[in-house]
Amino acid sequence: MIEIHNIHKAFNGKKVLDGVSGVFETGKTNLLLGASGTGKSVLLKCIVGLIKPDLGSVTFDGTYFTNNKLDIRQEIRRKIGMLFQGSALFDSMTVEENVEFPLKMLTDMSKEERMERVNFCLKRVGLEGANKKMPSEISGGMKKRVGIARAIAPNCTYLFCDEPNSGLDPQTALKIDELIKEITEEYNITTIIVTHDMNSVIEIGDKIMFLYEGKKLWEGTRDEIMDTDIKELNDFIFANRLMRDAKKVEEEEREEERNHEHSDAAGSQELKK
Numbered sequence: 001m002i003e004i005h006n007i008h009k010a011f012n013g014k015k016v017l018d019g020v021s022g023v024f025e026t027g028k029t030n031l032l033l034g035a036s037g038t039g040k041s042v043l044l045k046c047i048v049g050l051i052k053p054d055l056g057s058v059t060f061d062g063t064y065f066t067n068n069k070l071d072i073r074q075e076i077r078r079k080i081g082m083l084f085q086g087s088a089l090f091d092s093m094t095v096e097e098n099v100e101f102p103l104k105m106l107t108d109m110s111k112e113e114r115m116e117r118v119n120f121c122l123k124r125v126g127l128e129g130a131n132k133k134m135p136s137e138i139s140g141g142m143k144k145r146v147g148i149a150r151a152i153a154p155n156c157t158y159l160f161c162d163e164p165n166s167g168l169d170p171q172t173a174l175k176i177d178e179l180i181k182e183i184t185e186e187y188n189i190t191t192i193i194v195t196h197d198m199n200s201v202i203e204i205g206d207k208i209m210f211l212y213e214g215k216k217l218w219e220g221t222r223d224e225i226m227d228t229d230i231k232e233l234n235d236f237i238f239a240n241r242l243m244r245d246a247k248k249v250e251e252e253e254r255e256e257e258r259n260h261e262h263s264d265a266a267g268s269q270e271l272k273k
Contacts, residue, residue, distance in 0.1 A: 007056035008055040017046070083159070095134075127145050140167055152189075210236070
């Protein structure tokens with residue numbers, strides 16, 4: 001579990017994060033949702049320690065992270081896996097070498113042990129046999145899978161994903177979302193995903209935090225997000241026609257269900273007479 005409390009961050013006098021607090025649960029896909037420029041990626045970087053917040057604290061499973069001793073922060077960082085927006089693979093390395101990289105940097109595994117772990121991770125993300133391919137030889141979806149394999153290779157406890165399905169076609173994006181959710185549940189990882197994709201929200205949003213102008217405006221689940229009275233959130237969710245139509249269908253179904261219940265109740269009263 002990761003807890004953040006009263007996170008503030010400004011750049012050149014412009015406030016980007018304004019007192020954001022929340023809890024990200026273990027074994028669930030926790031989504032940071034919002035439009036571009038709302039502070040999602042900055043918050044993610046504050047949590048992992050790439051950016052130091054001006055005020056506030058971050059706690060990993062009860063261990064204080066922000067401003068703690070260097071050796072404690074380093075120990076927590078060894079448990080973190082990152083999936084970057086563009087996958088961020090090393091172009092000059094093979095798929096195998098990319099996945100092996102954090103094992104060489106963060107562990108004292110032998111070459112044989114590293115290769116065993118690399119092969120296991122590649123198989124888990126559906127890329128068995130792709131070891132010797134170069135990043136330039138694989139598709140965008142495969143690059144994302146390599147990025148996931150690299151992130152989980154050191155047996156991470158915490159997984160951070162920055163726009164994991166950015167630039168992918170809808171079918172591939174869905175598969176990447178499903179893979180991240182499967183891995184989160186299978187290994188009981190605390191996963192935080194930055195996204196503005198409503199498909200991801202509907203499919204894998206176990207817990208969602210909506211950011212607007214650097215503030216947390218709403219928090220809930222994918223089952224609750226369609227029924228809020230927060231204007232800024234509704235404007236974001238129903239910005240496209242498909243979501244508006246889905247909302248309309250849902251409202252019509254509920255109205256029909258209410259009418260049916262009313263009709264059943266009236267019929268029951270008539271029978272009693």
